[in-house]
Amino acid sequence: MASISPKGNYLALIHRIQGGHYGLVVVPTDHPQDAQIVQTSSETDILSVQWLNENRLVYSVGDLSAQGVLEHLNGALIAANRDASETRQVGLALPKRGYLMRVVGDGSDDVIMGSVEWNGVDGSVRTITPYRVNTKTGRATPMVEPGLPALPQAWVFDQSGEPRVFTARDEHGVTIYYRAPDVNTWQALAHFDPFGSRGGIAPRFIGYDGSLYVLARPSGGAESLYRYDLEHHKLEDQPVFQVDGFDYFGEAELDPDEKKILGYHYVTDATGSAWLDPRLKNIQAQIDKALPDTVNRIACGECVASKKLLVTAVSDRQPARFYLFDKDSGQLILIGDSMPGITPAQMGRRDFATFKARDGMQIPVYVTTPPGKSDKPFPTVVLVHGGPWVRDASWEWSSIPQFLASRGYLVIEPQYRGTVGFGWRLFRAGWKQWGLAMQDDLSDAARWAIESQHADPKRIAIAGASYGGYATLMGLIKDPELFRCGFEWVGVTDIGLMYSQSWNDLSLETLATSMPIMIGDPVKDAAQLTATSPLANADKLTQPLLMAYGANDRRVPLEQGKKFLSAVQKNDKDVEWIVYPDEGHGWMIEQHDIDFWSRVERFLEVHLKAAPSS
Numbered sequence: 001m002a003s004i005s006p007k008g009n010y011l012a013l014i015h016r017i018q019g020g021h022y023g024l025v026v027v028p029t030d031h032p033q034d035a036q037i038v039q040t041s042s043e044t045d046i047l048s049v050q051w052l053n054e055n056r057l058v059y060s061v062g063d064l065s066a067q068g069v070l071e072h073l074n075g076a077l078i079a080a081n082r083d084a085s086e087t088r089q090v091g092l093a094l095p096k097r098g099y100l101m102r103v104v105g106d107g108s109d110d111v112i113m114g115s116v117e118w119n120g121v122d123g124s125v126r127t128i129t130p131y132r133v134n135t136k137t138g139r140a141t142p143m144v145e146p147g148l149p150a151l152p153q154a155w156v157f158d159q160s161g162e163p164r165v166f167t168a169r170d171e172h173g174v175t176i177y178y179r180a181p182d183v184n185t186w187q188a189l190a191h192f193d194p195f196g197s198r199g200g201i202a203p204r205f206i207g208y209d210g211s212l213y214v215l216a217r218p219s220g221g222a223e224s225l226y227r228y229d230l231e232h233h234k235l236e237d238q239p240v241f242q243v244d245g246f247d248y249f250g251e252a253e254l255d256p257d258e259k260k261i262l263g264y265h266y267v268t269d270a271t272g273s274a275w276l277d278p279r280l281k282n283i284q285a286q287i288d289k290a291l292p293d294t295v296n297r298i299a300c301g302e303c304v305a306s307k308k309l310l311v312t313a314v315s316d317r318q319p320a321r322f323y324l325f326d327k328d329s330g331q332l333i334l335i336g337d338s339m340p341g342i343t344p345a346q347m348g349r350r351d352f353a354t355f356k357a358r359d360g361m362q363i364p365v366y367v368t369t370p371p372g373k374s375d376k377p378f379p380t381v382v383l384v385h386g387g388p389w390v391r392d393a394s395w396e397w398s399s400i401p402q403f404l405a406s407r408g409y410l411v412i413e414p415q416y417r418g419t420v421g422f423g424w425r426l427f428r429a430g431w432k433q434w435g436l437a438m439q440d441d442l443s444d445a446a447r448w449a450i451e452s453q454h455a456d457p458k459r460i461a462i463a464g465a466s467y468g469g470y471a472t473l474m475g476l477i478k479d480p481e482l483f484r485c486g487f488e489w490v491g492v493t494d495i496g497l498m499y500s501q502s503w504n505d506l507s508l509e510t511l512a513t514s515m516p517i518m519i520g521d522p523v524k525d526a527a528q529l530t531a532t533s534p535l536a537n538a539d540k541l542t543q544p545l546l547m548a549y550g551a552n553d554r555r556v557p558l559e560q561g562k563k564f565l566s567a568v569q570k571n572d573k574d575v576e577w578i579v580y581p582d583e584g585h586g587w588m589i590e591q592h593d594i595d596f597w598s599r600v601e602r603f604l605e606v607h608l609k610a611a612p613s614s
Contacts, residue, residue, distance in 0.1 A: 006301030008308035079135030104161040127151035208259035223247040269352035270395035316350035348405030355448035364415040368401040378410035380455035384464030391421030416441035435532025473534035487546035493564035494535035538567035550583030
């Protein structure tokens with residue numbers, strides 16, 4: 001990772017340094033040879049970093065080598081000067097365990113941290129209180145008075161760092177509250193059902209002029225960015241930024257000197273930037289001309305005033321590469337690669353397409369083709385993302401599809417119904433469709449690849465993690481003639497266990513409201529949930545299967561995998577089973593990651609690549 005200071009004088013680089021751990025280095029942009037090591041340890045890793053001002057930065061520390069996901073998510077927050085002086089842990093004075101919400105951005109040494117109060121029942125967030133914390137003295141000052149009209153679970157701050165908007169959610173829906181500058185009274189702006197077709201509003205940021213910007217879909221289509229009329233409590237008539245066919249995923253680039261929005265970063269099939277400011281638009285054009293084969297994202301603090309900009313260049317075959325752009329000379333200076341061991345020529349091409357599902361719905365899909373040329377269809381892996389309600393894929397380089405493609409497999413990543421980011425209709429169509437239409441989309445994707453003459457119809461596997469693991473098992477059960485084998489990790493094996501297991505990390509609110517609407521009611525829809533649970537259908541699965549779970553997983557507890565293993569082995573003797581200690585919902589420990597994908601490589605070599613072709 002690389003981060004540029006507000007005025008562009010320094011870079012902070014997270015770099016693997018000592019004993020395989022990640023340390024923090026500060027590099028003067030005018031004199032890269034004068035790099036300064038800020039933090040390095042044989043026991044901990046730097047996980048993220050942000051600049052407070054030209055002299056001081058804040059970073060999170062955890063251990064990626066021994067304790068896996070638990071330590072990664074609960075890393076300590078440290079602040080230090082760029083010369084490594086005045087280092088201290090931040091947030092110790094908070095009444096509850098806190099996390100970094102944002103850098104104030106006013107040139108001070110302060111950050112805003114959220115003090116989190118858990119509900120004491122199921123581990124979910126009850127409320128978050130923002131504190132302004134001085135990173136040198138450690139002093140924490142509450143930013144809101146007691147007696148708020150509701151319990152905030154999310155906050156939006158204005159450009160001076162003052163809390164202006166909070167979101168509260170309970171069994172009755174979502175309410176957005178707003179406080180005007182120099183006023184202590186909070187007023188309710190909007191109350192809505194988050195599962196309604198129009199979805200209400202999602203506050204994103206406040207501009208320098210005090211305007212509130214929100215995500216909304218007033219016509220029930222894709223989400224776009226709107227200004228919200230604070231006086232009349234309604235959206236303005238037209239969005240300020242939208243992307244046809246896609247929900248707006250991204251952020252605005254605001255400049256503290258000119259006090260305006262310079263442009264927007266966004267995601268369609270790939271990432272991009274739309275600059276409103278002609279100077280930045282011209283710089284983007286210069287960079288794109290010099291780097292024509294990559295998507296090039298500009299990062300800056302004071303974008304107009306800074307003489308140096310950080311550029312992250314990435315393509316489908318090139319992992320992130322970092323450059324400095326000198327405005328005066330127009331020169332691009334290579335800083336380094338995020339993954340220098342990757343050779344782009346050995347990577348596959350990624351493409352974005354859509355196919356028509358059996359009911360006529362258009363389903364987006366990413367396709368990664370093995371490198372080199374072939375006049376024959378490829379052995380194929382249908383890779384199912386988890387969530388399932390997430391925006392999972394983009395065109396840029398992705399490790400798992402490229403790993404599989406480098407071994408000779410065509411990789412199909414359907415953005416099946418229920419996926420977010422492609423408009424309300426696709427998302428809504430996935431409700432209560434686990435094992436049904438959502439599953440059909442995956443089979444239809446495989447058949448589309450066969451009809452396109454890219455996939456070998458006799459050599460198709462299905463794979464995925466979490467929900468993707470569930471879909472892998474159901475794919476093997478429902479379409480045994482289509483999927484020859486499958487591998488899954490941390491996969492759900494029984495929908496009923498998601499409701500009944502008391503030791504998982506799903507909140508009571510999620511179990512009581514979200515899941516009955518989006519997956520199914522455990523009482524009213526009991527028959528459907530049983531019919532679409534892999535555990536209840538384990539006797540139908542006879543193909544080769546690889547299963548892997550984390551011993552400390554609280555999202556999909558190990559018991560889910562163990563119950564299915566016991567059931568499936570009665571009829572399927574070709575099941576490989578792995579449990580990784582000290583892992584949660586995925587692999588954070590490097591040796592486990594290497595071990596798992598080495599097993600996947602061997603599994604596919606035997607059961608897919610070496611299988612009889614069409």
